[in-house]
Amino acid sequence: MPSSVRLALVAALCVGCLIPAGAQAAFVATGSDPAGDQPVPGRDLVGAGVGYDRRSGELVAAVALRGDPVAAPGFLSVLVARRTAGGCDGSPAAGFGSFTDEFDALWHRFASPTTVTAQGESGKRGGATARQQFTVTDRRLAGLRVDCAIVMLSEPGRPELVHDTIGPLPLRALPGLALGLGAPRRVRSGRGFTVKATVTNPGDAPTGRVVLRLAKARGMSAAPRTVTVRSIRPGGRATVSIRIRLSERADTATDLRVSARAGRLAVVGERTVLVRKPRRDPPSGGGGGGTGGSRTCVRWIPDYSGESGGSLGLVPC
Numbered sequence: 001m002p003s004s005v006r007l008a009l010v011a012a013l014c015v016g017c018l019i020p021a022g023a024q025a026a027f028v029a030t031g032s033d034p035a036g037d038q039p040v041p042g043r044d045l046v047g048a049g050v051g052y053d054r055r056s057g058e059l060v061a062a063v064a065l066r067g068d069p070v071a072a073p074g075f076l077s078v079l080v081a082r083r084t085a086g087g088c089d090g091s092p093a094a095g096f097g098s099f100t101d102e103f104d105a106l107w108h109r110f111a112s113p114t115t116v117t118a119q120g121e122s123g124k125r126g127g128a129t130a131r132q133q134f135t136v137t138d139r140r141l142a143g144l145r146v147d148c149a150i151v152m153l154s155e156p157g158r159p160e161l162v163h164d165t166i167g168p169l170p171l172r173a174l175p176g177l178a179l180g181l182g183a184p185r186r187v188r189s190g191r192g193f194t195v196k197a198t199v200t201n202p203g204d205a206p207t208g209r210v211v212l213r214l215a216k217a218r219g220m221s222a223a224p225r226t227v228t229v230r231s232i233r234p235g236g237r238a239t240v241s242i243r244i245r246l247s248e249r250a251d252t253a254t255d256l257r258v259s260a261r262a263g264r265l266a267v268v269g270e271r272t273v274l275v276r277k278p279r280r281d282p283p284s285g286g287g288g289g290g291t292g293g294s295r296t297c298v299r300w301i302p303d304y305s306g307e308s309g310g311s312l313g314l315v316p317c
Contacts, residue, residue, distance in 0.1 A: 026053040027204060029080075029149040029169035041067020042100065042130075043074045043153055043163040050149040052080050052094075052171065057142035058135070059107065059122075061096055063151055065130040073101035074153040074163055078134065080146040080171065081110075088148035088168035089113060094141050096122055096134040099156060103127035107136045109144075147171050175234070176203030177210070179260045179269040186274045189219075192245045197258045197269060199240075201232040207262040212240055215257040219250030232262075250275050 030049040038044035044066035051060045061078040076098050082090025091112045098105035105124040111117045122136035150167035154160075182196040195214075201207050212227045222244045229238045246254055256271045301313040 026051045026058075027080075027146070027171040027173055028052075029167075029171045031166050031169040033164065033166045035066050038066075038164045040072045040163070041065070042069035042072045045151060045153055045164040045166050048078070048149075048151040048166045048169075050078060050080060050151075050169070050171070052144070052146060054143055054145075056137055057139045058137040059094055059096070059141055060133070060135045061151075062131070062133045065100070065132075065153075068128070068130055069100035070128050073099055073156060075156050075159070076100050076132065077152045077154065077159075078149070079151075080144065080149045082146060083148045083168060088150040092117075092144055093146065094144055096136075098124060098127075098132070098134070100132065100153070101128045105134050107134075107138070107141070109141055173204035173234075175205045175207040175232075175262065175265065176201055177207060177260060177262055177265040177267050178202055179212075179258065179267045181256065181258055181269040181271040183256060183271045183273055186276060187246060189246055189248045189250060189275050189277045192243055193273075195242045195244055195256060195258070195271070197227075197240045197242065197260070198237055199229065199232060199260050200237040201234055204234050206231045206233055207265065210238065210260055210262040212258055212260045214242055214244075215259070217246075217250065217254050217256070219247040220254070221245045221247070246273075246275050248277050252277070 028049065028051045032047045033045045035044060035046045042065055045063065046066050047064035049062045059080065063076060063078065077095060079088065079093055079095035081088050081093035084090040091110055093110045094108065096105050096107055103124060105122045107120055107122040108116050109118040118140040120138060122134055124132065124134050126132040147170065148168045149171055150165065150169065152162050153164045154162045178200045180198045184193050187193050197212055199210055199212065208231050210229045210232060212229070214222055214225045222242055224242065227240045229240065232238055252275055254273055254275055256273060257268060259266065259268045299313060301311055
């Protein structure tokens, strides 16, 4: 996925649920933990979601507690790493750290469990509440080959005393979907032209079957209007040609709109073409209310009586 495209969290956290927005791609992990396995509600983890985009270096996380943590705060750690025989603790790794009753957080990149190679402040929402969210985008976090995530809540100042854990959770790759349209800028009405729709997968998993549809427009005829292409591999693309004809009924500026859908992913591509139509001479006629549409001309009619010298009159051309 291009670095300008960011992973997004839904505004409200569904317990154990992290949903990337639209057609964006990343690695995600979601999981839940039985409520009540930790007697203190503010230290009882019940759900978590983690998302990572290794292209842009964006890391996001959402954690749900059973209750308000203010009365019994803890230290929350979220980590993405490589799975080892001992769990989710292989390096390089990255993650967040924050006290549950506070409103700030730090992110870290680890070369080993005890070696931090980069760190900084991260965004945090929901401090001192049962729903806490973290986000950071930094190029120093890009390129990690991680395959698991783990969330831990420990005693402040005593990291060895862990109150609750979710994970290790497998990081699952997601596909991406992008769509570009190629079409002439100007066309003549009644003449056919070709639109090329190129679908790409900037994600990390195959898209599955992709369905493209051309929306209707005034004065448009097209074939085919619906095209199905096979699954597109990560980094791959597929191009579809659509033959279109716009009649004189079409709008002078006609919007071409193609949608592509693959499972939950959906994108739309649009292109405006200018339609040149044949010139039509306006019907000619005199100003005196001629009948039948016959043409009339204005001519000088002399007055042979000598009284006026002549006048203008309408006569057939």
